[in-house]
Amino acid sequence: MRLYADRTPEEMRASPRLANTAGHWPNTRSRERELGIAHWDDAIRPIRELNVTVTGDLSARFTAPLELGPMAVDYRITMPRILEDFIERGGDVAYGTITAEQLEELSERHDLVVVSSGRGTMTELFPKIEERSPYQRPQRVLQVSVVDGVVGNAEALNYELVPGVGEVVLFPFHAADGENHTTLYMSAVADGPLPALLNADVAGSDGREALDRVFRTIVQEHFPASSALFDWDAFATVGPEYDIAGALTPTVRRPYAQLGNGRWVLALGDVHTVCDPLLGQGANSASASAFIVGDAVVEDHLAFDELWCRRVADRMWQRSGAAVVFTNELLRVPPAPAVVTLLAAGSVSQDVADYVASFFDVPNTAWNALASPERAEAAVQEVGGEQVLQGVRQALAGMAAA
Amino acid sequence: MRLYADRTPEEMRASPRLANTAGHWPNTRSRERELGIAHWDDAIRPIRELNVTVTGDLSARFTAPLELGPMAVDYRITMPRILEDFIERGGDVAYGTITAEQLEELSERHDLVVVSSGRGTMTELFPKIEERSPYQRPQRVLQVSVVDGVVGNAEALNYELVPGVGEVVLFPFHAADGENHTTLYMSAVADGPLPALLNADVAGSDGREALDRVFRTIVQEHFPASSALFDWDAFATVGPEYDIAGALTPTVRRPYAQLGNGRWVLALGDVHTVCDPLLGQGANSASASAFIVGDAVVEDHLAFDELWCRRVADRMWQRSGAAVVFTNELLRVPPAPAVVTLLAAGSVSQDVADYVASFFDVPNTAWNALASPERAEAAVQEVGGEQVLQGVRQALAGMAAA
Structure with missing residues (x-):
């Protein structure tokens, strides 16, 4: 070989x-x-747990321990x-x-x-393969850096989703310098308000202030749950060798x-x-x-x-x-109904939260649950029970009516 | 359920x-x-062994024990x-x-x-599915009955293939009468000489002589290896409830x-x-x-x-x-080159004979080996060795030249 x-x-x-x-x-x-x-x-x-927070009209939050x-x-x-x-x-x-x-x-x-x-x-x-490639252009613009200054949930994978705006993900990263830092993964909805605020040019450059300011401004402004995990006085990106900027078309x-x-x-x-x-x-x-x-x-x-x-x-x-x-x-904007159902159910059922957390390692479970709204509801019913499903249905119907 | x-x-x-x-x-x-x-x-x-005999220009014969x-x-x-x-x-x-x-x-x-x-x-x-259905009509006409009178290789699955003519298969069958008989499976190439000699009308009918005569005539005339396994004096079909006649289009x-x-x-x-x-x-x-x-x-x-x-x-x-x-x-007529290669190799290599015998229980092995002439040769080389492959190539080249 x-x-x-x-x-x-x-x-x-x-x-x-x-x-x-x-x-x-x-x-x-x-x-x-x-x-x-x-x-x-x-x-x-x-990384001992997954934290998911949805900020906005659909407010959801859950924690799932990771074995x-x-x-x-x-x-x-x-x-x-x-x-x-x-x-x-x-x-x-x-x-x-x-x-x-x-x-x-x-x-x-x-x-x-x-x-x-x-x-x-x-x-x-x-x-x-066109039928497996639903997107013709990038759905997210990324600005990702290895940073210091994250003090909350430091041993967790922290997702904050803001529908229509983007996602921030914070999690421990063992970097080339041999130290444990945090990945600040900023994912901006391509048609949302954030791409104009990002700056791919400063990624990898020696002047760190502009990049630090991009992260600080956007996280503080748009991602309150993530912002609360920072000691902003201690916040800094690690350096020009620890930056990524770009965008990919899922293909x-x-x-x-x-x-x-x-x-x-x-x-x-x-x-x-x-x-x-x-x-x-x-x-x-x-x-x-x-x-x-x-x-x-x-x-x-x-x-x-x-x-x-x-x-x-x-x-x-x-x-x-x-x-x-x-x-x-x-990636769908607005969020796919199946995604909304499962995130809402995860907020009220620890069993569903654990189920959603299992998606990352066994994405076939996610495929099964997310392939249609009916499947997501069946998953909530099977994993969380009928009462959870009815509660989620009512809550989402209330949101839709509001 | x-x-x-x-x-x-x-x-x-x-x-x-x-x-x-x-x-x-x-x-x-x-x-x-x-x-x-x-x-x-x-x-x-x-059923303790598989016997395969190819009668005709390509003469091949092997026995493989079945665990x-x-x-x-x-x-x-x-x-x-x-x-x-x-x-x-x-x-x-x-x-x-x-x-x-x-x-x-x-x-x-x-x-x-x-x-x-x-x-x-x-x-x-x-x-x-057209691309998986290469045949538009039956490739074989079948006349199958449960019989007595098979005395040779009675604990074996006996295949005799006569290219262009058809196949006879003999093997033990435990019938509805509670007795152990033999299946006489006669498979006539649809465009070959046998279908005219078969008689679907007598299958399942009370007059057994016509059906017995069909089998006796065709086996004795066209399938010498199979014929040798019968005590023809003892030969008889078991009865009208033990006959099949028909033809299927592979689909x-x-x-x-x-x-x-x-x-x-x-x-x-x-x-x-x-x-x-x-x-x-x-x-x-x-x-x-x-x-x-x-x-x-x-x-x-x-x-x-x-x-x-x-x-x-x-x-x-x-x-x-x-x-x-x-x-x-x-089913292919003339025999597929991959089939010819493997049957010829089975005649000279017990390892290849055993390999071919394994196809019945694990047909994925057959799929791998028969999907192309190159694959069949690779299988012979891997299972039987280079010498067997070269011998088979020479023998088949000699046949083609003759």
């Missing part, structure tokens, strides 16, 4: 760019333990180490950028080529393609599905998909042909589709 | 019609043990008993014929309606449909996929599919909507598609 990597471990460590602040949820962490690459379980501050929470460690720590693990165990690595043009040559050198780099020229090889592609030489290549991860990072589903989905691909290779390696690719694609979609639907439903 | 059955257990027992002679393979038998309905394990004569073979018991014994098991355990049964018109009413009375009756007016509800349907009232119904078994019975895949595929449906209900019962049906359909196809492809490839 040969890994084609665009950077060496040392180059990864030296990167001035924060790749993401993805949390790896327990099922992903379990896969990492299985692979013997879970090196950071003791280094990180555990084993997600773990967010700077990829400049994890990725080079995992690459070194691979090499130590006899894995072969070729460094350098691979372009779509080189794929034919690679496909003739190897039995199977899996494209798992979401950036670059290779994405276009895989056709977009699902067919994860296989035929090359000019007739051979087939498989796509994995972001090349297959681009999820808005709001719910941190992308990395977990890619990890699960990688295991699906591995299992498929073990099960059938007679030929890596269209049949094989299509079968793997179907199986990957069963998992990655859940991440896509979960995320896309949460 | 309510079962809508067209006949009572007593009516089933009294049926003058042989339903089929399906063998239940170990995975099906294991499901039956799990359900506590495996009542016949001790009554039957075990636990298939079990073929008259459905007039098994089905009424299983229905009684269901009732004893508290299952509710409504007797009578159900038509497509009644489905709407049933769909409103129940959370989920599963249509598992392949006959009648309901099949048309489920649209045929795959989308196993779900929306009713006029907006609700969805699921199809299972023959309504979903009609397999030619040549390889005995239909009953095993239906059993596996029933478990897939059961698992899907446990996993997600928030709504039995299009999403649910589509997901179940995808999963059922992963199993039933294997039965379909396995069977359809074996």
Whole structure:
């Protein structure tokens, strides 16, 4: 097995760019333990609960304990180490950028080529699936930085949702400097009031004041529950190497393609599905998909042909589709009725709150519950009971009438 | 749970019609043990090996021991008993014929309606999937009877294939009379020489001589390996209640449909996929599919909507598609190159013979190996080794040149 990597471990460590602040949820962490690459379980501050607050007309708030929470460690720590693990165990690595043009040559050198780099020229090889890609442009504009000064709920994953405005997410992050900080994840509804206040230009720049002011102003103005978790006197972004700004269009592609030489290549991860990072589903989905691909290779390696690719694609979609639907439903403005029902029910039923918290690690549960308003109501009824469902119905009917 | 059955257990027992002679393979038998309905394990004569003979230009012959073979018991014994098991355990049964018109009413009375009756007016509800249905008419004409007089390989499943002519299959059958007989399964290539010699009219009739003569003439004339297993002086068909004649068009349907009232119904078994019975895949595929449906209900019962049906359909196809492809490839005239390769290799490699024998119980292995000539060669190479593959290639090239 040969890994084609665009950077060496040392180059990864030296990167001035924060790749993401993805949390790896327990099922992903379990896969990492299985692979013997879970090196950071003791280094990180555990995330012990999920807090969800909905601010605005629909006011909802709940807390769900997490048995084993997600773990967010700077990829400049994890990725080079995992690459070194691979090499130590006899894995072969070729460094350098691979372009779509080189794929034919690679496909003739190897039995199977899996494209798992979401950036670059290779994405276009895989056709977009329109019916699984409901959005034609980004739904959120992101301004994300690693910060200090969050003192409340410091061992929690804190979501604040303000319908029509955006989301702020605060959670522990183990950064490349070796310290435990907090991710301040600001997610602005693309058509809402916030994008005009964000400033992608100051992300990664040395002058920190402008960026700090953006966060301070918006959080204090629009996200009261989040604002209450800060000691604003102690608030500061960590530095220019800990900023992200940007926006993604959620996209699902067919994860296989035929090359000019007739051979087939498989796509994995972001090349297959681009999820808005709001719910941190992308990395977990890619990890699960990688295991699906591995299992498929073990099960059938007679030929890596269209049949094989299509079968793997179907199986990957069963998992990655859940991440896509979960995320896309949460992006909807105004909020999807199924989302409203479940958040409202979570506020009055701890069982429903726990159920919603389970979505992150097992997004198939979210897919089941969010696929229609009827399903969301059935979920509330099953998990919370008839009384909770009736209460939520009445409350929402009252809101609609008001 | 309510079962809508067209006949009572007593009516089933009294049926003058042989339903089929399906063998239940170990995975099906294991499901039956799990359900506590495996009542016949001790009554039957075990099937200890698979014998395959190809007669004609491509001459091939191999024997593979079967650890636990298939079990073929008259459905007039098994089905009424299983229905009684269901009732004893508290299952509710409504007797009578159900038509497509009644489905709407049933769909409103129940959370989920599963249509598992392949006959009648309901099949048309489920649209045929053309790309999975390569044949527009029957590929084989069948004349099948329960017989006595087979003395060779009596504890084996004996296949004789004569390319362009048809197949004869002989295997132990535990019949409604409580005795162990043999199934004489005669399968005539629809465009070959045999259909003109068959006689559907005499199946089920009291005059047995004409039918006995059909079998005797055709087996002795066209199927020498099978003929050698008979004591022709002792040969006789068991009686008019043990005959089948007919022909099926292999068809795959989308196993779900929306009713006029907006609700969805699921199809299972023959309504979903009609397999030619040549390889005995239909009953095993239906059993596996029933478990897939059961698992899907446990996993997600928030709504039995299009999403649910589509997901179940995808999963059922992963199993039933294997039965379909396995069977359809074996029906091809002239034989599919992948089939030729594997049968030829089975003749020279016991490992390949065992591998081919495994197809019956795990048809996904067959799907993998038969999906293309390249896959069949890769399978021979992996299972039998490079030398076997080269030998087979040379032998087949020699045949092609001759």
